[in-house]
Structure formats: C-alpha cells, structure tokens
Amino acid sequence: MVAITAPSSIEHIPLVRCPKANASPPAVIPSIDLSAPGAAAAVADACRSLGFFKATNHGVPGGLADALEAGAMAFFALPQQEKLDMSGPARPLGYGSKSIGSNGDVGWLEYLLLSVSSSSVPSSALPPSLRMALEEYTRAVREVGGRVMELMAEGLGVAEEERAVLRRMVVGREGSDEMVRVNHYPPCCLLPPGRDCGVTGFGEHTDPQIISVLRSNCTAGLQILLRDSARWVPVPPDPDSFFVNVGDSLQVLTNGRFRSVKHRVLAPEGTESRLSVIYFGGPAPSQRIAPLPQVMREGEQSLYREFTWGEYKKAAYKTRLGDNRLGPYELLPAEEVAAK
Ligand SMILES: C=C1C[C@]23C[C@@]1(O)CC[C@H]2[C@@]12CC[C@H](O)[C@@](C)(C(=O)O1)[C@H]2[C@@H]3C(=O)O
Ligand SMILES: O=C(O)CCC(=O)C(=O)O
C-alpha cells in the first residue's frame, strides 16, 4: 500500500491506495423481499453463499433515512472543532476523521460512531434534529434487523417456537451492544476525470457483531469479496433498500453455515459524497458465543472455541481492520473450516 497526502475538505488525510481497486463487473447481489413467502429460504441461501444480501419491502418509511441523511450532512458540514466538541473524539465512540479504530487504520472518511442500545440515547450534545432523526431511524432499523434474524433462524430450520433465538440476543435485550455508525466519504478527486483514483475509504474487514444493516445514499463505493472466487464486486447503491451483512459472531453461532462477509469502501471519485448509516447488532457483553444447539446436527463438532461477546469485542478492538479476528478461536485448521 502506498501512502500519499493531499489537501481535502476534511483536513489533511493520509491517503491509502486500495489494493486492486478495480472490482470485477457487478455480480448479482441477492435481493430479497422481506415480506414474500420464500424470504426465509432466500435469506439463508444468501447468508451461506455470500454473507450478504439486499433487503427490500422492509416497511421503513423513506422519510426516516432522508431526515437522518439531511441531519448528518449538516453535522459533517460544521467546522472540525465543533464536531469534536459536540460528540467527543472517537475512542471508539464519538466523531472521527481519517483514522479508524486505534491501531493505525486510515481511510478517506469522517464518521460518527454511537451506542444506541435501547437504554442509551445518542449523545445529547448532538444537534437536536440529528439526535431525533437518529433515534427514529434506529428504532426502525432495529426492527428490520430483528425481522431478518427471525428469517435467518427459520431458514436454518429452527423450530417455530425458538425462531426468536437470535433476535432476542440483540433486540430489546437488557444490556445488548447496539451501535450506529454514520460514515461520510467526501469526493476524492486527485486524478484527472476518467483516471482510476482507487483510494481507500474504509479498508477491507468483516464486522465482528451478529448482524449489520446498512443504508447509503446514491453514491457508489461499497464492495464485497466473493469468497469462492476471491473477487471483489461492487454493490450498486440503492437508497430505498437495506444491505445486510453477516458478522463474525453469527458465523460462530451458526457453526460456519453463515459466513461473515469481507467488505470495503472506495472513496467517491465524482463530485458527490457517499453517506452511509450502519446499524450493528451485538449482544450483551456476557452473551456466550458458541454454535446454537438449535442448528447443530447430532454429533456435530463446534468449529470454534467458545467466547463471550465482551471477550471477542475487546480482542477485536486490538486488531487491525483487515485481520482475521476469528482465526484464534478456530478449532480446526483454516483449510478445513474453509472446506466445510
Ligand atoms: C480497526 C478497528 C476499527 C473497528 C475496531 C477495530 O480494531 C477492528 C474492528 C473495526 C470495526 C469494523 C465494524 C464496525 O465499523 C466497528 C465499529 C466495529 O465494531 O468493528 C469497527 C471498529 C471501530 O471503528 O472502532
Ligand atoms: O460505509 C459503508 O458503506 C460501509 C462501512 C463499514 O463497513 C463499517 O462501517 O463497518
């Protein structure tokens, strides 16, 4: 990776070139109508093959995301010091620009990272319109996450009376660890138009939680890695839909049936910013993360050493973005896990 520096509207960001930035032509990202009869099977298929899908017909009024987008853009347009004064520097919660986490990762973005568990509200120092928009949006997107987790359980063959097993780890659970991240990627026009710029907005990684639910504006940049062919493919933006990621914890809870998806974001090359909002559904710190008995076949061995969400999160926050965070918990050699 080559580090270069350039002036920007959000300070002097050390730019990092995205390895093999040019992705293959768009693959078909599964698009699932959450209200359709076959939704559970389609969700499980997508989580097995890609760990990623687009959710449509989700019932969230477009106005909620529009209000949040407007509030967020107004916030990001404020002077740097005001943004820091309002939300504090990201440690890890708060306002951050160019650095991601605390272990040296950088990207062409600024962001707000907030805890949104039902018991805690986003920082009261944020502008009231942004805070209200965040609260309303979070209530709605949490429900989408909950519905998707029920469909996941159904698609895994969990009996009807136990289908809330995943949802209940996150939604409405005392002490669950839910976060919302608002990412702003300003345009990065370093090279003449038409020349590939290929600057990293957010480097490749998997999300450590159970589930992530993402919504972005019309500006492209998100890419996912197709595990089987090791190809990066762009995800065409769709502001009317949500994109669902399988997180590392769900990979363990399903004993590798669902695979957490590697994804990354390239900085926008045109004139428009990318704005994305991601809900991360994590359980309570004391929640044990081990394959669910409801999905295990008789005699099936766990592929992972058991841990709690608190332990995993603490370890994850000591890693670099692109590290394989589940590696140290694998009980079988990586090749055998991959072949499962
Ligand atoms: C480099 C890092 C940023 C991150 C914490 C970590 O040490 C490794 C995981 C990263 C990640 C990826 C998904 C989410 O955006 C995030 C909030 C999370 O829970 O794990 C970030 C962390 C972060 O930005 O603090
Ligand atoms: O901004 C995006 O589109 C994705 C960001 C992301 O993957 C993350 O915040 O974990």
Ligand SMILES: [Fe+2]
């Ligand atoms: Fe992510």
